[in-house]
Amino acid sequence: MNDRDARHFLQAVRSGKLSLETALNRLRHLPFEDIGFAKIDHHRALRQGHPEVVYARGKTPAQVAQIVRGMLRAGSSHNILVTRAGREVYFAVKRVSRAAKFHVLSGAISIERSKTIRGKGLVLVVTAGTSDIPVAEEALVTARSFGNRAEAIYDVGVAGLHRLLEHRAKLDQARVIICVAGMEGALPSVVAGLVAAPVIAVPTSTGYGSSFGGLAALFAMLNSCASNVTVVNIDNGFGAACVASAINRA
Numbered sequence: 001m002n003d004r005d006a007r008h009f010l011q012a013v014r015s016g017k018l019s020l021e022t023a024l025n026r027l028r029h030l031p032f033e034d035i036g037f038a039k040i041d042h043h044r045a046l047r048q049g050h051p052e053v054v055y056a057r058g059k060t061p062a063q064v065a066q067i068v069r070g071m072l073r074a075g076s077s078h079n080i081l082v083t084r085a086g087r088e089v090y091f092a093v094k095r096v097s098r099a100a101k102f103h104v105l106s107g108a109i110s111i112e113r114s115k116t117i118r119g120k121g122l123v124l125v126v127t128a129g130t131s132d133i134p135v136a137e138e139a140l141v142t143a144r145s146f147g148n149r150a151e152a153i154y155d156v157g158v159a160g161l162h163r164l165l166e167h168r169a170k171l172d173q174a175r176v177i178i179c180v181a182g183m184e185g186a187l188p189s190v191v192a193g194l195v196a197a198p199v200i201a202v203p204t205s206t207g208y209g210s211s212f213g214g215l216a217a218l219f220a221m222l223n224s225c226a227s228n229v230t231v232v233n234i235d236n237g238f239g240a241a242c243v244a245s246a247i248n249r250a
Helices: 003-015 020-027 044-048 061-073 087-096 130-145 168-173 187-192 209-222 237-249
Strands: 080-083 100-103 108-111 122-127 149-153 174-181 199-203 229-231
Touching: 003 020, 061 080, 061 087, 080 130, 087 100, 087 108, 108 130, 122 130, 122 168, 122 237, 130 149, 130 174, 130 199, 130 237, 168 174, 174 187, 174 237, 187 199, 187 209, 187 229, 199 209, 199 237, 209 229
Parallel strands: 122 149, 122 174, 174 199, 199 229
Antiparallel strands: 080 108, 100 108
């Protein structure tokens, strides 16, 4: 949509030729911004409730910075998130926005433009071990960027179950729980058996040889006997937070 099209569109709404509901439906499907190597979806927040997120891996620092610049130029007030980034990417984004913050453990870069809490309850991120924290941090940063109140409980795996039970009150408060575990992936089933909230299980690639890079945890979680467990892909903290955010807004 160019300037002329936009003017005609707005004039049609103002004159009553186009109803507000029809106009809103059209806005949901407006075209993306083509910057050559990427197509920035400026209207994802309108369609899905959260903005497009930049996956940095496989992109150059200059490319990531250019995408972020385009998102800032669009003028919307939503937060901007870059995932799986390194320090070189962060420095490039920092030159575009001084508000950029680098979350070292997860490799996420966030630019906070809104502090509005849109989620209805608490998103709780729980890990089995400290080696699972990088994936959990990605989930935590994403959940907060999408307007949720999010907290974390780390290192409460089944090797020392009493550590988890100490946080029973916090588990009961959560509207949705993201449970991150490697090794044999047992923790989500245990957590889900204690709560009524949905539990999003995230298998990690943490573990020795027979864990097969997280496949053992993934299969264990898919075969959970707890009926309130759902599973995302290996090391996918971002995807878990997207699902949690959607649940928390519902």
